[in-house]
Amino acid sequence: MRHDFTINPSVPARRVYISVADTPASQASTEHPNRICSQTETYVSSKKIYQHGIFCGLLTAQKEPVPLKSIEVELQVRDHVATVVSTLNYENKEDKPVEAVFVFPLPGDAAVCHFSAKVGQTHSVAEVKEKQQAREEYDDALSSGQQAFLLEESDQSPDIFSLSVGSLPPGESTSIRLEYVTELAVQADDGLRFCLPAVLNPRYQPQGSEDVSVQVTSVPASLVPYSLSFSARVSSPRPVSKVESSCSLEPLQYLNTDQTQAMVKLAAGHKFDRDVELLIYYKDAHQPTAVVEAGQASAKPGTLMGDPVVMVSLYPEFPQSVMSSLASCGEFVFLLDRSGSMDCSINNSKQEETRISSARDTLLLLLKSLSMGCYFNIYSFGSIFKHIFPKSVEYNEKSMEEALKKVEEMQADLGGTEILEPLEYIYKQPCIPKQPRQLFVFTDGEVDNTKEVIDLVKKNAGSHRCFSFGIGEGASSALINGLAKEGGGHAQFITGTDRMQPKVMQSLRFALQPAVADISVTWDLPKGVSATVLSPPITAIFQGQRSLIYAQLTGQCLEAAEGCVMVKYSLAGHPSQNQLHFRLKPAEDTGLTIHRLAARTLIRCLELEDRSDRGQQDEGVKKKLVELSVQSGVSSSFTAFIAVNKDSGESIQGPLERRNIPTPRFYSPMLCSSPTMRLHPVPMMAYPRVYDSADLVCESTELLETYHFADLTESYDDVEDEAAVPQQPLRGPLLQLVSLQKASGYWMLDAALASALGKTSEEVEKSKPAPVNKEVWATILALIWLHGFKMDVKEEWELLAMKAASWLRAQNAPCVTECVEAGNVLLGCSVQKDALGI
The missing domain is CATH 2.60.40 (Immunoglobulin-like)
Structure with a gap:
């Protein structure tokens, strides 16, 4: 049997019909020999695609050789500035010339400042030119049989680049050198974060937008046919205390006795299943610095590149008197991504925690940490968006419980990633007097209209602060960093084995x-x-x-x-x-790194200025931007790097074969949010099955053609009933305890609390000092348990514990010291009263 996934236009959006055409499986496998097909049946539920039998997936459209053989990356970190040199090695093993096209991610704030190619003994250094001119020169070179190389930034997102290697002759090898500089972001734990994006998930294209996105050919990480080697050298005026990574590293090597220089390498066998993230920690990192860099000798004085x-x-x-009391007022707006990709795991381990389940737990901690009298609301989005309340409401026991009930029901079932519309809706809501608005955005950050989203946040920057969280591998750094930068907030990335909760709670402290x-x-x-x-x-x-x-x-x-x-x-x-x-006095041996970063900063400002009036391009700003980009040698959205090898001798004969270099994709294509897909209507069968879904994904827009199945092996109704009630993972003791706290900060003395504390109700009741009421006793016990057993994750519960301590102080309860002593005996702890803040 052959089943074609199609969308029937006669039914409402978000309904997918699977129709059947009779094609023998043997014939199907001949037509598509590169597909992995098996005797299986698949149907789509509102949450994910369920399968009966063995998984049926797609690999690549054609079994073609991939000319990219290896990528070598050398990282040089000086204090908090990174210079990255990537060498991409190509080899054409075919008997005809090819054009290799590689679409790949870079950090969104990177300044690409060098691009060159070496073919045999010929070395070609690219120039920065206006983008359309560069494209025309590239096409002209190919049509005349010359080798040419083109590197350009995506029009829609500054963290996606396209590299075209044109007219690579049969049997020829080429090395491409790409260099960029970037600032290292400071994380809330004082680590400097460098990320080498290795994963590029297909970007969601909003409905109704023009199809201008770069087509990404992506494959599962295990199928990437080229290797990656990575080494980093770190130097700083202050000692390097440690370097951590989500990837396997060789041991850190110090290069001098004062430990201000160190070297680290990526362990062999990196599988491209995650971005290469380094967290670099210096001793006494919070030291203000100023570095003066001399201008370029050949540049004209008075220009950016000619002056220091x-x-x-x-x-x-800040003064300690100000920091000792965090603000209790504010309007806290939480915007949660519920697209299908949020149903994927945060990392590729065998752990069952998904992005959406981690987000639910995080919202629990956030809601429990808010103060009485503030305001809040929770929005969620996919292809549509929802809100828990029509407008932000005052935080109290009733509103908190209602919100938590809705949060428990949240699934990754809203389809695509339409983030622009809910943001527009939020910004249209009037701000509440004397309640400063704080916006928290949670997303796996894979959208195609990044610049439009950031422009909207910048336009409304005066009314709020925006804190953004990029979840999982492949999250767009341009989107996550752009939201926080233009919204006056702070950005965090949750990847590898990171837990979302501590990073979000650190940002909440910033918001307060x-x-x-x-x-x-x-x-x-x-x-x-x-x-x-x-x-x-x-x-x-x-x-x-x-x-x-x-x-x-x-x-x-x-x-x-x-x-x-x-x-x-x-x-x-x-x-x-x-x-x-x-x-x-200019610092020594800095090259032009600071000039290029400064140029990139100014270029980004000009790009935002050019887009200030949506849809109307300012030609004067564009001209200034192109001139600055060409002068500094730093790429922009209006320029590209172009190199033509004019010394290659005879022109290359014959038509070019295009080879799309596959980019590693982190998650399973069947569980995550979709790029634009080519689905065509077909006649419905006599008794169609209807399955809820708006979030199918194929490995590229060209691949969703045919799946092969066997007959049904169990009834649809049985499985659909099973899917209708999502299985919630069991919470650990900490979240169990947190979930029981009341909005004003206290705990009730009941069986649920006793269970969370690991005791029976009888044990808890018997240990209570007689003069003390039950709520005071329960709250003291909860605080002792947190301080006694969960100090390693204190940042997650510190704010709600402060709220509990404040409630206790307001009770003026008798025998508090006696309660603490009795609580320590009951729980087997030795926590001092002063440590509890009461």
Whole structure:
């Protein structure tokens, strides 16, 4: 039997019909010899595709050789700036010339600054040119039989690049060198995060948008036919304390006695099943620094590349009196991705925890950590969006319980990833006076309209702070970082073995910090020297978190001279400032790294300015942007790198064969949200089966053609009933205890609490000091258990414990010390009363 997946236009959206055409399985396997097909039957439920028998999947459209053989990556980290050199080695083993096209991810804030190709003994260095001009030169070169190389950024998302290697002759080898620089983001635990994106999941294309997305050929990680080697060298003025990774690394090697230089390599056999993430930790990381870099000798003075550029890293420290009491007011809006890809596991281990189940647990912790009197609402989105309340409501016991009940029912069942519409709806809701809006966005970040989403957040930046969370491998760094940067918040990535809860709770603490207002930057420089700030205005400052400033220095001064930069701001109504003195003498051996990062920063600002009026391009801004990109040698959305090998001798004869280089994809194609798919209507069979789904995925838009099945082996109704009631994973003791806390902060003394504490109701009741009421006793027991058994995850429960301690203090209960002593005896702990905050 042959079953074709088709969409019948006569039924509402989100209903998929599976129709049947009689084709012998033997004939089908001859027609599609590269497919893995087996005797099986599949149907689609509202949550996922269920299968009877063995899994039936697709590999690649054709069994074609892949000319990309290996990728070698060398990372050089200097303090918190990274230079990445990637060498891509190609070899054409076919008997005809080929054009190899590779679509791959890069960090969204990377400044691509070098692109060259070596064919035999010929070395070609690419130039940056206006994008359309570069494309035309590439096509002209291919049509005349010349070898050509084109590297361009996606029009829709700055973290996707396309590399075209044209006219690679039979038997020829080519090495492509790609270099970029990037800033390393500071995580909430003070680690500097570098990510080499190795996974590119198909990006969801919003309904109704133009089909302008780059077509990505992706395969499961196990089928990637090329290898990856990776090494990193880290150097800093401060000692390197450790380097961690979600991937297997060889042991860290220190290169000097003071441990300020270190080397680490990726262990052999990396399977492309995850991004290569490094977390670098320095001792005394929160030290403000300023690095002055000399201009390019060949560039004209007065230009960005001709003048010195300074990069200032500030770590503002707020007064302890302000930080001792976190804000209790605010409107907290949580926006949760419920597209089909959220049903995938966070990593590729055998653990059963999915992205959506982790998000549900995280929302539980968030809701329990809010304070009485604040406001909140929860939105979720896929192909449509939903909200728990029509508008944000005051946080109390009734609203919290209603929200938690709805959260428990949430599944990854809303189809695609339409994030723009719910954001527009949220921003249309009026802000609540004296309740600053804090937006938390949870998504696996695979959308095709990244720039449009970021533009919307920037437009509404004055009304809120946005905290974003990229979940799982392949999350778009451009989207996640862009949301936080333009929304004045903080970005976090949850990958590998990371748990979502501690990172989200760290961001909640940032959200509870008082908003900083009236931020200004002033410079005190020697006479005759001036600074032109290249960075966008600072819109958000958090305690201990880095703020970066790039500035072009104009004029002459003695190298021994000093300058000073000062950031002034208002914190909780009190004027504050942080300043840094620095030498104007240029640092040695920095190349043009800082200039290129500064250029990239300015380019991004201009790109946002160009899109300020949606749909109308500012030709003046575009011209300025192209000139800056060409001058600095840094790519942009309007330019591309083009290299033509004009010394290759005889022109290459014969038609080119196009070879799409497959990109590793993390998750199973059958469980995750879809790119645009080519599905064609066919006549319905006499008794059609109807299956709920809007979230089918194939490995590329070209591959969803035919699946082969055997007859049904069990009834649809039996399996559908099973799918209708999602199986919730059992919660661990911590979440069991947290789920029992009331909105105002206390716990009830009942059997559920006793069970969470690992005791019987009788044991808990008998140990209670007589004069104390049950709620006080229960709350003290919960706090002792948290401090006694869960200190390793304190960041997850610290805020709700503070709320509980505040409730206890308000009760003025007698015998609190006696209760703590009795609680320690009952639970087998030795927690001091002062540690509980009561």
